Amino acid sequence: MKRTKVKELLNSTAYGAEIKLQGWVRTFRNNQFIAVNDGSTINNIQAVVDFQNTDEATLKRLTTGAAISIIGELIESMGKGQKVEVKVKTLEILGDSDAEIFPLQPKKHSLEFLREIAHLRFRTNTFNAVFKVRHALAFAVHQFFNEKGFVYLHTPIITASDAEGAGEMFRVTSLDFDNPPRDEAGKVDFKQDFFGKSTNLTVSGQLEGELAAMALGEIYTFGPTFRAENSNTTRHLAEFWMIEPEVAFNDLEDNAALAEGLLQYVIQYALENCADELEFLNNRLLEEEKSKPMDERSEMDLLTKLRFASTSDFERLTYTEAIEILKNSTPNKKKKFKYLIEHWGADLQSEHERYLVEKHFKKPVILTDYPKDIKSFYMRLNDDGKTVRAMDILFPGIGEIIGGSQREERLDYLEKRMDEMHIPKDELYWYLDTRRFGTAPHAGFGLGFERLVLFVTGMTNIRDVIPFPRAPKTAEF
Numbered sequence: 001m002k003r004t005k006v007k008e009l010l011n012s013t014a015y016g017a018e019i020k021l022q023g024w025v026r027t028f029r030n031n032q033f034i035a036v037n038d039g040s041t042i043n044n045i046q047a048v049v050d051f052q053n054t055d056e057a058t059l060k061r062l063t064t065g066a067a068i069s070i071i072g073e074l075i076e077s078m079g080k081g082q083k084v085e086v087k088v089k090t091l092e093i094l095g096d097s098d099a100e101i102f103p104l105q106p107k108k109h110s111l112e113f114l115r116e117i118a119h120l121r122f123r124t125n126t127f128n129a130v131f132k133v134r135h136a137l138a139f140a141v142h143q144f145f146n147e148k149g150f151v152y153l154h155t156p157i158i159t160a161s162d163a164e165g166a167g168e169m170f171r172v173t174s175l176d177f178d179n180p181p182r183d184e185a186g187k188v189d190f191k192q193d194f195f196g197k198s199t200n201l202t203v204s205g206q207l208e209g210e211l212a213a214m215a216l217g218e219i220y221t222f223g224p225t226f227r228a229e230n231s232n233t234t235r236h237l238a239e240f241w242m243i244e245p246e247v248a249f250n251d252l253e254d255n256a257a258l259a260e261g262l263l264q265y266v267i268q269y270a271l272e273n274c275a276d277e278l279e280f281l282n283n284r285l286l287e288e289e290k291s292k293p294m295d296e297r298s299e300m301d302l303l304t305k306l307r308f309a310s311t312s313d314f315e316r317l318t319y320t321e322a323i324e325i326l327k328n329s330t331p332n333k334k335k336k337f338k339y340l341i342e343h344w345g346a347d348l349q350s351e352h353e354r355y356l357v358e359k360h361f362k363k364p365v366i367l368t369d370y371p372k373d374i375k376s377f378y379m380r381l382n383d384d385g386k387t388v389r390a391m392d393i394l395f396p397g398i399g400e401i402i403g404g405s406q407r408e409e410r411l412d413y414l415e416k417r418m419d420e421m422h423i424p425k426d427e428l429y430w431y432l433d434t435r436r437f438g439t440a441p442h443a444g445f446g447l448g449f450e451r452l453v454l455f456v457t458g459m460t461n462i463r464d465v466i467p468f469p470r471a472p473k474t475a476e477f
């Protein structure tokens, strides 16, 4: 007999039917009621055991976490809160779970504790919901681009370049770490390394993405990226997934419109396809908020926030306009910002980004035209000679969710910028070739996938939206 998933059983009205139910025990009460979960939904189904005709030893093994297989009859439930339940005919324990040592008990555990047992946290409702939403968002990203005719491009994970020029790379080598070969000057000789040169894990697929976009027209990447930045925050990971579209002939306005369209589409998709999960996460947050003082509670609950973000236009303004707002803001005047905004050219910290989004505009914001000195070498220089055609999208509770730009398509400008920023032109000859042969305006951006999942699930720590987080001093599992 084939098993029926809990999700299907809960929606069934085939009362009297014999069914097979397999899953894990969440709770066992009154020596009679088993709450069974099989992962297909965050909801459990109740299985009722005839304890008088079941041997004592078997009943004792019905502990939280045990895997069981039941043949039973689907019946209408008398209890409240559920439509159906299963009357157990035969019960088999597939795998015991010793209650004395199983770390998950039927009570609320802190997210910090669950992070330490990330190999088991999938078994909680919260993480069931988070990873279902994560899946739905990934699927929606592909659907969005596929509908628009984009090509999903797999860019390399091992590269010899630093796409962002920020030097935050993890080296990849097969040299003997204790005794590497050296050249005449005494430096490690990477000519003898596996690839015959020094290589690292990619920080971004953009440069390779641009090569393909200049022929295929519209591409996107969706893959893991790696940054050895020592940021121990709730929004940084050393290994994260990024979505990077790149479009030939697009300018910055087209780029912003594409980004806004993508974000609204995927949030809408989650609202439509993860109703149970989002309702659960919404209630979880409401519960959490109850312990906060009134003035610290959010103005919108999660579902309202998602509906709002997926339907209202994002605010667009330039970096220069934002600096004016920040300079004159109350927290700046009262010296409440950790980094005070004193002059044009200052890099924006997440406290500034969040002020703009959460306090000033109260909606997602697209900031454009940043000073060239705080942005990457490949961004197109504006006629003022000071700013570049950059764009960051800022989200409430998150700060920067997207970073992108119109690219510098003019060979002479690009070469000049690379010289100024000490980016090796000879190593990037292949990148410069796009500007040598048939160059054209183009633009793209990178969406941090975990920051998106963070926003949609309402979780607060990025380590809780990726199954096994990699961060400074953290590489367990």
Ligand code: 4AD
Binding pocket: 163, 164, 203, 204, 205, 206, 227, 229, 235, 236, 237, 238, 240, 242, 244, 245, 400, 401, 402, 403, 404, 405, 444, 445, 446, 447, 448, 449, 450, 451
């Ligand atoms: O702004 P970033 O560094 O931009 C790029 O990498 C460009 N090459 C993208 C492009 O134009 N194709 O990163 C893009 C996004 C950020 O806005 C943020 O959402 C996310 O990637 N991100 C991180 N997410 C988690 N942990 C980190 N350490 C992240 N660094 C960036």
Ligand code: MG
Binding pocket: 400, 402, 403
């Ligand atoms: Mg950025």
